[in-house]
Amino acid sequence: MTDILSSYIPYILQVLLFLVMFGMGMTLTVPDFTRVGIAPKAVITGLVNQIILVPLIAYGIVILVPMEPIMAMGLMVCACSPGGAVSNLFSYLSKGDTALSITLTAISSIVTIFTIPLIINFSLDTILGEASKSIQLPLGRTIFNIFKLTALPVFLGMFLNYKFPKSAEKGKPVIKWGSITVIILALIFMVLKLEEIGDSWSFLKAAFFSVVLLNFFTLAIGFISAKSIKLSTKQAATISIESGMQNNVLGMTLAMSPSLLNSPEMAATPGVYGVVMSVLAIGVIFIYKRMILREEKV
Structure with a gap:
């Protein structure tokens, strides 16, 4: 890989993220943002999980599990990145409440614009300490x-959906599966960047255990919190998936972007998370699908 290609990888990731979010916007409509009035308990529970509980679980793992500070920061970056179009696809495949999934994705994509810099700056101070001074993120610019x-x-995609609804509807399957392709491309570029600064395999191994813990506990807390307030299995499965399936492309972009954290090493954790969550999703989809079908037969 040439030095020129390497220098452009962070910008390529930004383009890939833009495409993912644009595609997601093409699947959204205004009612997706206002559905909270129809199912307030489910939407609020899902948002509390995504925006508050998932970062808290990640921070607990950082405190309890020995790991390099840069890996710990990567875990926090991953935890504050909300679910994206892939979580909508996984919810659909598991027979979950797809409308709820889309609503959670829509609202969290706006709310986390403000929560991400707060969580990251807190994490930089507590995890990196004095070393964080060189990469502190100014709130407004971030x-x-x-x-x-x-x-x-997202807004551009929604506008296109509004102007050309029939074309957007036809393109939804392509958009959903195309997001998987973008994730794979983003992972490839991340590995290439890590290879430039060291052994990418060592970075991936260092992040693996904490990533598995985060994915397992966030999936579990999403389901348990939903069932504890007597939501249906369909809604609980969706909240679980939205809590456990983070937007790892956003996480990698936040870590590698020159205007943000500018740390390829930090991108390893969100990258590994993308692989782990996709593998675990196979089992999650199978389990939730059976549970939902069983409940609907009763």
Whole structure:
């Protein structure tokens, strides 16, 4: 790989993220943002899981599990990145409440514009300490950078959906499965960047255990919290998937972007998370699908 290609990888990731969020926007409509009035308990529970509980679980893992500070920061970056179009696909395949999944994705993609910089700056201070001074994220600039990478393409996609609804509807299957392709491309570029600065395999191994813990516990807490307030299995499965399936492309972009954290090493954890969550999703889809079908037969 040439030095020129290497220098462009962070910008390529930004383009890939923009495309993912634009595609997700093409599947959204205004009612997706207002559905909270129809199912307030489910939407609020899902948002509390995504925005509060998932970062808290990640921080607990950081405190309890010995790991390099840069890997710990990567875990926090991953935890504050909400579910994306892939979580909608997994919810659909598991027979979950797809409308709820889309609503959670829509709202969290806006709310996390403001929560991501707060969580990351807190994590930088507590995990990296003095070393964080060189990469502290200015709040206003960070919110703007995240907005142009996430909310802006979502709104553009929604506008296209509004203007050309029939074309957008036909393209939904391509958009959903195309997101998987983008994740794979993003992982390839991340590995290439890690190879430039060291042994990518060592970075991936270092992140693996903490990533498995985060994925397992967030999936579990999503399901348990939903069932504890007597939501249906269909809704509980969806909240579980939305809690456990993070937007790892966003996480890698936040870590590697020159205007944000500018740390390829930090991107290893969200990258590994993308692989782990996709593998575990096979089992999760099978289990939840059987549970939902069994409940619907009763």
